[in-house]
Amino acid sequence: MPATTTLPAPDVAALEDRAHALRRSMMEMTRGKGEGYIAQGLGIADCLAALYFHELRYDPARPDWPDRDRFLLSTGHYSIAMYAVLAEAGYLDPDELPTYGLNGSRLPMSTFDVTPGVEIVGGSLGHGLGQAVGMALGLRIDGRDSRVFCELSDGELDEGSTWEAAMGGATFGCDNLVALIDCNGIQADGPVTVAIEPVADKFTAFGWDTQEIDGNDMAALVAALEAARSRDGKPKAIVLRTTPGFGVPTLMGRPRAHFVRVGDDEWADFMAELEADRG
Amino acid sequence: MAETSVFGQTRGMGELIDLDGKETDLAPFGNELAELGRERPEIVGLTADMGRYSDILPFRDAHPDRFFNVGMAEQNLVMAAAGLAKTGKIAYCTTYSVFVTRRAYDFVAIAGAHSKADVKIFAGMPGLTNGYGATHQATEDLNMMRGIADLTIIDPCDATELRQVVRAVADIPGTVYVRLLRGKVPIELPPDYRFVPGRAALLRDGTGVGVISTGYMTARALDAARASLSSGVDAGVLHVPTIKPFDTAAVVEFASRFDRIVVAENHKKTGGLASLVTEALYDAGVLRPMIRIGLDDGFFECGSQEYLEAKYGVDLPRVVRALVDGT
Numbered sequence A: 001m002p003a004t005t006t007l008p009a010p011d012v013a014a015l016e017d018r019a020h021a022l023r024r025s026m027m028e029m030t031r032g033k034g035e036g037y038i039a040q041g042l043g044i045a046d047c048l049a050a051l052y053f054h055e056l057r058y059d060p061a062r063p064d065w066p067d068r069d070r071f072l073l074s075t076g077h078y079s080i081a082m083y084a085v086l087a088e089a090g091y092l093d094p095d096e097l098p099t100y101g102l103n104g105s106r107l108p109m110s111t112f113d114v115t116p117g118v119e120i121v122g123g124s125l126g127h128g129l130g131q132a133v134g135m136a137l138g139l140r141i142d143g144r145d146s147r148v149f150c151e152l153s154d155g156e157l158d159e160g161s162t163w164e165a166a167m168g169g170a171t172f173g174c175d176n177l178v179a180l181i182d183c184n185g186i187q188a189d190g191p192v193t194v195a196i197e198p199v200a201d202k203f204t205a206f207g208w209d210t211q212e213i214d215g216n217d218m219a220a221l222v223a224a225l226e227a228a229r230s231r232d233g234k235p236k237a238i239v240l241r242t243t244p245g246f247g248v249p250t251l252m253g254r255p256r257a258h259f260v261r262v263g264d265d266e267w268a269d270f271m272a273e274l275e276a277d278r279g
Numbered sequence B: 001m002a003e004t005s006v007f008g009q010t011r012g013m014g015e016l017i018d019l020d021g022k023e024t025d026l027a028p029f030g031n032e033l034a035e036l037g038r039e040r041p042e043i044v045g046l047t048a049d050m051g052r053y054s055d056i057l058p059f060r061d062a063h064p065d066r067f068f069n070v071g072m073a074e075q076n077l078v079m080a081a082a083g084l085a086k087t088g089k090i091a092y093c094t095t096y097s098v099f100v101t102r103r104a105y106d107f108v109a110i111a112g113a114h115s116k117a118d119v120k121i122f123a124g125m126p127g128l129t130n131g132y133g134a135t136h137q138a139t140e141d142l143n144m145m146r147g148i149a150d151l152t153i154i155d156p157c158d159a160t161e162l163r164q165v166v167r168a169v170a171d172i173p174g175t176v177y178v179r180l181l182r183g184k185v186p187i188e189l190p191p192d193y194r195f196v197p198g199r200a201a202l203l204r205d206g207t208g209v210g211v212i213s214t215g216y217m218t219a220r221a222l223d224a225a226r227a228s229l230s231s232g233v234d235a236g237v238l239h240v241p242t243i244k245p246f247d248t249a250a251v252v253e254f255a256s257r258f259d260r261i262v263v264a265e266n267h268k269k270t271g272g273l274a275s276l277v278t279e280a281l282y283d284a285g286v287l288r289p290m291i292r293i294g295l296d297d298g299f300f301e302c303g304s305q306e307y308l309e310a311k312y313g314v315d316l317p318r319v320v321r322a323l324v325d326g327t
């Protein structure tokens, strides 16, 4: 059994600064485009900062390094957050970010594996967790101690494929697999209406070591990730309660947050709100 | 290298192109279905978290007790619709075409078509009308769906036809797959146009070259035929909205009157309309040189519809070239 991962103690304040930098760069991308999945991106920023600047093992110069930890963004339309973190982590040149969503860009509105550092094609939802199980098994066969982290959204809990994968992960004892379930409470048509709750109890019942935290609390995030390092024969699930638009109060209050248009006149105000929130 | 023009942006909401100067109809599907629901209480509506993006909300608002959002669960969408049908309902259901075809195929085939269930699938954003790349673009759905027995398949051209199709499918027994145009849908066909299930429609007679087309590519074909007149080309246009059952007789009769044929579809060149036309003409011994306008095999990029159509060779200039230059 591979040894439990040990990492230096996290610097929570530094990680919060990273998350803020991600939010700022997402806002910049929205400025260029005028529309996008900015609310979800702002909500997941803390989780991505904790992963990329503390928990994950990777080398941006070698995106296909076999011993890297894998991060799978299952929710492909969260791409804006992915590109922000890939630029911050050194996979992408920040100058490329303004091409987000434009014709011919390597940074499409929904993730494809044309972007360095993107592990899976993500836009058809419900594909992530099953592939994560397969990767976890492959790494185990090869005797690598790399781990697999898979983000998925609450909407993806509607898909049968997610629960097939949940059973698979438990059946095969994938303790090198961590599912990060972004429960932001919204879907395409508005608030989550399908009876997916209680999410944490469901994963527990499916045989996963499950934690439930405030996904916008950096200290809670790093603590949960640390607890998820144990190799006890069970896959790990972390249920993240996040707020869409986190960091920009006006966006946090938007009723239709799934796909947001940011007018030229609004952008500067939102940016000011973001900076004020951090201050 | 990425363009930076605002014009070239991916439209998240997938507005259709070519709206300049064209009359449009907002959400023709949902508005017609809401009206039909008033006349026929056995009609129910379902969506898989794509209500807002498939135009079905007017039906929900008019008949909230007969509307169900199953969440993002396309397999469950089709199963629930089939179950409702087995209690005597006519179940209209919506999501994007790519998700209902690729993900829920088995359920469409067995719970739907094989069971002769009154499931009417309105499948949004077919082909390149979706700018989100291969994960969202149903570019082989006609091919997949024509492989299912006892399934009716319709690819409407415009808002005029779509409204008629909404009504017509209620009386077509069994499961029907309709490619849905959403949002501000252009009005392209004349007011006296009548959709007849299973029948192709001669929209324009001509000499020399004839276009056989389906879906919104028929609008391109009509525009191209008008644009080609100044080059001395008088093209005919046969619109084939029903892909299955296929109107073999009309296609053979039309093709036999022309020296060469152009087939145009918002789909791959294989397995869809061009394949059906080829089979029909070959069987009948009516052999004509043919240009297929459609997508080569592959997975396609993200981008605006203008960008994608030009890049993959299915835009208006492509159709004009086929008519005028024969290439």
Ligand SMILES: Cc1ncc(C[n+]2csc(CCOP(=O)(O)OP(=O)(O)O)c2C)c(N)n1
Binding pocket: A040, A075, A077, A123, A124, A125, A126, A153, A154, A155, A156, A184, A185, A186, A187, A188, A189, A257, A258, B048, B049, B050, B072, B099, B103
């Ligand atoms: C299989 C599949 N079905 C439908 C869609 C269309 N779709 C895109 S986002 C979305 C909502 C999914 O819920 P969630 O990810 O929780 O939404 P968000 O938090 O981003 O609002 C849907 C239904 C899709 N991309 N994939």
